[in-house]
Amino acid sequence: MKCNLKTVALIFGMAVLCMAGLTVQAQEIKPGLKVAFLPKQINNPYSVITGSGVTEGVKEFKGSGKMVGASDAGASSQVSYINTLITQKQNAIVISANDPNAILPYLKKAAAQGIKVVAVDSDVGVEGRAMFINQADSEGIGRSQVQLLAKLMGGKGKFAILSATPNATNQNTWIKWMEVELKKPEYKDMQLVKVAYGNDDDQKSFVETQGLLQAYPDLKAIISPTTVGISAAARYLSTSPSKGKVIITGLGTPNQMREFIKNGTVQAFQLWNPKDLGYLAAYAAAQLASGNISGKQGETFTAGKLGKYTIGVNGEVILGLPTTFTTANIDEFNY
Amino acid sequence: MSSALPGIKSDKPGKRRFSLSWDRMLVLMLALSLIFGHALSPAFLSNDNLGNLLAGISEYALMALGLTLLVVAAEIDLSVASILGMASGLLGVLWQAGVPMPLTLLLVMLMGIAAGAFNGLLVTRLRLPSLAVTIGTMALFRGITYIMLGDQAVASFPQAYTEFAMNNWDGTFLPLTYVFLIIPLALAFILLLHHSGFGRMVYAIGANHTAVEFSGINVARSKFWLFVLSGAMSALAGIVYTLRFSSARADNGMGFELSVVAAVLFGGVSIFGGRGSVTGVLLALLIMGVLNNALTLYDVSNEILTIVTGLLLLSSVLLPNLISRWKESRRKTAAAVIT
Numbered sequence: 224m225k226c227n228l229k230t231v232a233l234i235f236g237m238a239v240l241c242m243a244g245l246t247v248q249a250q251e252i253k254p255g256l257k258v259a260f261l262p263k264q265i266n267n268p269y270s271v272i273t274g275s276g277v278t279e280g281v282k283e284f285k286g287s288g289k290m291v292g293a294s295d296a297g298a299s300s301q302v303s304y305i306n307t308l309i310t311q312k313q314n315a316i317v318i319s320a321n322d323p324n325a326i327l328p329y330l331k332k333a334a335a336q337g338i339k340v341v342a343v344d345s346d347v348g349v350e351g352r353a354m355f356i357n358q359a360d361s362e363g364i365g366r367s368q369v370q371l372l373a374k375l376m377g378g379k380g381k382f383a384i385l386s387a388t389p390n391a392t393n394q395n396t397w398i399k400w401m402e403v404e405l406k407k408p409e410y411k412d413m414q415l416v417k418v419a420y421g422n423d424d425d426q427k428s429f430v431e432t433q434g435l436l437q438a439y440p441d442l443k444a445i446i447s448p449t450t451v452g453i454s455a456a457a458r459y460l461s462t463s464p465s466k467g468k469v470i471i472t473g474l475g476t477p478n479q480m481r482e483f484i485k486n487g488t489v490q491a492f493q494l495w496n497p498k499d500l501g502y503l504a505a506y507a508a509a510q511l512a513s514g515n516i517s518g519k520q521g522e523t524f525t526a527g528k529l530g531k532y533t534i535g536v537n538g539e540v541i542l543g544l545p546t547t548f549t550t551a552n553i554d555e556f557n558y
Numbered sequence: 559m560s561s562a563l564p565g566i567k568s569d570k571p572g573k574r575r576f577s578l579s580w581d582r583m584l585v586l587m588l589a590l591s592l593i594f595g596h597a598l599s600p601a602f603l604s605n606d607n608l609g610n611l612l613a614g615i616s617e618y619a620l621m622a623l624g625l626t627l628l629v630v631a632a633e634i635d636l637s638v639a640s641i642l643g644m645a646s647g648l649l650g651v652l653w654q655a656g657v658p659m660p661l662t663l664l665l666v667m668l669m670g671i672a673a674g675a676f677n678g679l680l681v682t683r684l685r686l687p688s689l690a691v692t693i694g695t696m697a698l699f700r701g702i703t704y705i706m707l708g709d710q711a712v713a714s715f716p717q718a719y720t721e722f723a724m725n726n727w728d729g730t731f732l733p734l735t736y737v738f739l740i741i742p743l744a745l746a747f748i749l750l751l752h753h754s755g756f757g758r759m760v761y762a763i764g765a766n767h768t769a770v771e772f773s774g775i776n777v778a779r780s781k782f783w784l785f786v787l788s789g790a791m792s793a794l795a796g797i798v799y800t801l802r803f804s805s806a807r808a809d810n811g812m813g814f815e816l817s818v819v820a821a822v823l824f825g826g827v828s829i830f831g832g833r834g835s836v837t838g839v840l841l842a843l844l845i846m847g848v849l850n851n852a853l854t855l856y857d858v859s860n861e862i863l864t865i866v867t868g869l870l871l872l873s874s875v876l877l878p879n880l881i882s883r884w885k886e887s888r889r890k891t892a893a894a895v896i897t
Contacts, residue, residue: 299803325805
């Protein structure tokens with residue numbers, strides 16, 4: 224009896240090892256996958272960069288990709304595009320949501336038809352997507368933005384947040400963590416006076432900046448965790464008498480912000496590489512569509528040149544750490 | 559010539575003949591568009607896609623029904639989309655405040671009626687041109703919506719209602735909103751405009767309102783109710799829109815009025831009043847919806863779609879003009895031959 228048990232256990236153990244080995248090896252991506260990228264807003268420079276990353280990834284794993292979307296960052300505009308993608312029988316949809324709830328029923332419809340949904344940058348409700356590719360830990364982004372702001376402000380004064388659209392998931396998550404970080408005693412002399420919304424529209428963000436400076440003449444800083452917002456605000460400040468007196472920081476792309484770093488309007492800002500983000504999202508979508516992963520915590524997958532990633536809680540995958548850009552390193556980047 | 563006075567057996571062939579031939583052309587165009595759509599994409603004729611297509615024009619259809627009657631009466635209402643927005647805003651605000659849905663919907667409809675009445679009073683009592691009035695109320699109502707909602711959006715509506723607004727009748731391509739709202743209302747409007755005394759009066763008012771007034775009819779009161787009707791239909795469109803997208807935002811429906819007017823004009827309703835049909839407008843909307851859907855499925859960009867819509871609108875205004883000029887020149891040649 225004992226002999227038989229041992230042999231059974233041995234065979235069982237070997238079988239498990241074999242299967243494990245096979246699973247690791249079988250992470251092949253099916254060729255010809257159709258992946259569509261649906262950003263928040265199609266003519267947003269940030270979306271364009273993310274999209275180029277998606278395209279690069281799609282080309283590598285021999286799929287076909289496209290970027291579709293509306294030119295307004297509206298929640299309902301994304302719905303008709305989702306419906307079109309469902310009808311076109313895409314294999315996967317990579318989406319940045321303008322509103323975490325409005326598109327949920329339509330994404331669920333897509334999933335029911337076998338389309339894999341991956342959220343990137345701006346999440347949707349958990350039931351609407353298999354995975355969420357986050358640029359950096361949301362808590363980390365929020366806290367490090369406040370830490371950078373405090374360093375630039377010298378730890379005291381009034382500041383305002385210039386956000387994008389009021390419902391954008393990513394914005395609200397980061398702002399929430401900013402407010403949590405602000406409660407710490409070392410920021411007690413910093414006061415958040417207002418959260419303004421520029422709707423990721425260049426002109427509106429420009430006008431909102433104007434409004435903030437007029438409404439709060441003793442405003443010391445504006446932090447804008449959106450690339451459209453920070454570039455519009457910096458553009459306004461660089462030609463206004465407040466240049467150099469009001470600090471502007473937030474999340475911006477090096478190419479857009481370079482001239483403002485060089486002319487002294489902005490001292491420092493942060494971001495990650497949106498192209499890598501798109502690339503990672505494309506690979507995640509492809510791995511899902513090829514059946515190699517299912518979005519469960521603990522699963523791992525390879526994303527081309529970025530290497531191996533492990534899926535965290537609620538299907539979240541983190542790209543990496545944000546970079547802080549200053550005059551010292553601004554010229555090293557091209558995006 | 560067609561008689562514009564009600565009560566007298568009207569010899570309608572002139573106006574009617576034109577409408578019928580325009581309608582027939584629209585039917586032909588719709589058939590061609592459907593074939594075009596199917597040729598571009600095999601998935602075009604699927605239940606899901608046709609359902610999406612119809613759902614996509616549902617709000618325009620509701621607004622167009624009310625607007626058609628107004629334009630036939632030689633008036634216009636450019637505030638339809640802003641009433642849609644205001645209805646959406648009120649719906650969001652009331653629901654978020656905890657008011658039960660049936661009461662909320664009733665209040666929203668009442669608000670649409672009030673908005674229409676406001677337009678109607680300004681046009682009929684103060685005798686202001688409806689174009690000017692409704693451009694003003696277009697801004698006014700949108701402003702009120704922004705005051706109600708600000709930058710916020712209400713996104714959680716009861717599932718029973720959102721599912722009604724989003725789903726098709728089981729196994730078919732007809733959205734539930736069509737089965738229970740749009741098709742019955744369309745039939746009602748067709749009966750109202752084409753097969754009732756009130757409808758004949760609306761045509762008469764559009765063709766020659768002075769003559770109608772002198773025959774003792776209260777033109778102002780009829781026009782007032784047409785504005786109220788347009789307001790109510792726009793509020794209904796706002797309800798459908800909000801529930802379909804589960805989203806009440808202050809900018810809902812922004813810019814929709816242009817597409818609604820385009821559909822009305824493309825449907826053969828004369829901007830000068832007195833001519834046109836509800837069926838024509840619905841056909842025009844379907845054509846616009848089909849082309850939009852077919853081209854989007856084929857990945858044609860947004861910009862080209864708006865160009866196509868613009869060209870359709872232009873042709874709908876130019877063609878009747880050209881046709882009547884051609885007929886006029888034929889008549890002159892014939893007259894010249896006779897004399």
